[in-house]
Amino acid sequence: MEGMMLTIGHCHLRNVCNTRYVIDFLPRVSNVKVWKVRLEAYEEVNKLFQNSSSDNDECFGRFLKSPDLLRKMVMDNNVVAQEAGISAICSFLEFGGSNACTKTRSQIISAIAEKGLGSTRPGTKQKSINALLWYIELDVPDPVIESLLPALSAKLPKLVAGVVAALNEIYSNFGCKVCPPKLVLDVIPQLFAHADKNVRAETTILSITLRSYMGTAFDTIIFEKLKPIQQKDLAKAFEKIEGTPTPKRFLRSHQVQIAETKTGLEDVSMIDAQEVSSDQLDAFDLIDPVEVLSKIPSDFKSRIESSKWKDRVEVLEEVLTEFKYPKLKNDDYMDLIRVLSKCLKDANIQVVTLASKIIEKLGSGLQQDFHRYVSILISPLLERTKEKKQSVLDAISAALDVCFKFSSISELLEPTLQYMSHKTPQIKIESSRYLIRCLKQTETIPKKQEIDSIMQVSLRLMSDSLAPVRDLACEITATLVKIAGERQLRSYLEGIDSRKTKKIDEYSSSCEVKTIGTKQKSGGAYLQKVSAPATFDRNGLLDSAMPAGQSLSATPNMSKTSEPSLTSRKLASTSTTIPSKRGPSSPLKSSTATGKMNLTSRTLKPTNSQSLNRAQCTTPSLNSSERELFESLKAEKLEWNQKRKEIQSQLDTKTEEIARLNKKLDDQQARLTEATMAVKSKDIQLSRLQSDLDQSESKIRELQYQLQQALSEKVAVKEEPNDNFNFSLQKLETLDSKSDLNRRISDLSIHNGMEKENYFGSNTGGTTSTRSKFSSGLYDVDSNDDSWRKAAEVTNQLKARIEMMKSKSRTFNQL
CATH class of the missing domain: 1.25.10.10 (Leucine-rich Repeat Variant)
Known part of the structure; x- marks a missing residue:
């Protein structure tokens, strides 16, 4: 059916x-x-x-x-x-x-x-x-990925490898911005420890995909959980990644949004994937926070207030160990911050260094939540920059940088400007450096009031008695010029002399800022290239080889610079304030004036480069086109100097790198030499041991040969007395007197039997039987015969032979 x-x-x-x-x-x-x-x-x-x-x-x-x-x-x-x-x-x-x-x-x-x-x-x-x-x-992707994760614990290796390959396809198609990588980051170290090589290979492919989307955030989270050899293999594989990939597929909800914005586009797959590509993720968002306040020692306050500096250093080291985690839980750290602020004023520099390191760790672990503690810490940190020891100063600078990173320049500006006017030169210098770092890292243009406050302090520091302070003031001004523009600072720049203006131009040309909207310029500050610059020789000088009849003013394609440098503005303003000499009023005076110079007229001698430039600017032979050419050449010279500095810096960097590599090579060669010497030493030891072994084997063979000889002699000795004894019996039997012979043979047999029994032990069967024969009267010999002397001589010979055999036996036993 x-x-x-x-x-x-x-x-x-x-x-x-x-x-x-x-x-x-x-x-x-x-x-x-x-x-x-x-x-x-x-x-x-x-x-x-x-x-x-x-x-x-x-x-x-x-x-x-x-x-x-x-x-x-x-x-x-x-x-x-x-x-x-x-x-x-x-x-x-x-x-x-x-x-x-x-x-x-x-x-x-x-x-x-x-x-x-x-x-x-x-x-x-x-x-x-x-x-x-x-x-x-x-x-959404989360339920799918969560449903796949339990299969990674399966006992069947091919099933685990298949699930890992599926996860790789998911992240490769949708990216890490759509599919949160945190779901699989925890299991990746376990997969690298899997016994099956196919599972480990698929995990490596998945790691490369995640790394291409996440960037170095993947290394921060995963590498510390892997073995060194696995870290090395992954780092080598990551070197082949080129740029950030773009997702191949989009969620249906995302496709609808794109279709609404891309009106008139029929196929969603034709959308530019670059517009929806996922940015590299921040590792901080993927890490779980760790609670550390409860791990601080319970006697922290009593030990930190101890009169012994070792107790204070010891408890701060314990606290620093607990703040090792990359992300900390957002708790109330105000009590700890107050204690650390007090530690920054400690007389012991180790206490100051440890407190600064704890502040840095706390700021890095809290990030934006660290903002509310900055106002308490900024002044003690700036006050402590008076330390000249570099290790202490580095720890304080790192803590200051963390304070700025998670706050704003507006909050830090007032105390920083205050300490820039401090009476201690070291504090003044380090505060100025800190302001420069803040200006270069800020992404927003300071307000006009803030710029005014900075420039007032900078102008005052330009007249300081210390050269480093004056240079830092010029660098602060140059950084502000790069951020806000020369137009906004023109009122302050007009009162600066040309030497400081030139230094400001140099700092501005090499300064790099992160302010949004600021245009980075590779040449000198506020100088633009002309469309057709003049030709230069190999030494960077103006090439004098020009066509006949063509002057500087006739150079084609020459355009004006849109905005001259600060130095050129200075020269232009001074050239207008100094009047030139009046020309002759009649043709006669003009003809005579051109031939010779009036000796009675007083002229100002150019004492420095500024007066020389002023004289060149006021020279009647330079017309407007020639002056434009002069300005363009000056701009190109500044650009050339800047490129020269960059190339020199690169050369210095390469030189240092070569020196470092040479040092590393020397260290490796030294280690190789040591290893070679160690190998040679081992070879010598092995050869010596082999020689000793050969000698020992030769000695063993010799002893074995001697042993065999001794054993053969011992056997011969055991057999020889019986033969001698039998021979003696034959001679005794030939005696004429039977009665005397019976008596002597009886005595001889008893004596020889005892000697042989003492020497041979149990091997006296023959002697005993002979003795029994004599005692029984089998050999009936006359003991009164005169031939008893012969029997005595035989007996003496037997005794001598037995003693000799005993001595050989003792020698053999000693061997």
């Missing part, structure tokens, strides 16, 4: 075009065992989605009410049918709209992560990733 229904259903799926019938029949088809029937059903449903008229079509309704049908398509056991089912889900999302996303997301994403991303078929894996991208585009 089931087979018949299956056949009928199969035929209907192939031939019937009724949408409702196909949809109603799909739940029964998903439970059948024949995979081809399921495959064809998934393909028919995919066609229905693609041919739908709108996202409200009836083909979507059944699946919106029963998302389990889509989940069964993803979880299909047959890989071919599964791929067709995931393809149908992609069409369902593409043509079903936001409802198809939000109402099926919770059931489908987990199934895709479990079965689709871990598939061995590339097509199935890619279609699974496409389905995830559709879920993100139709709504």
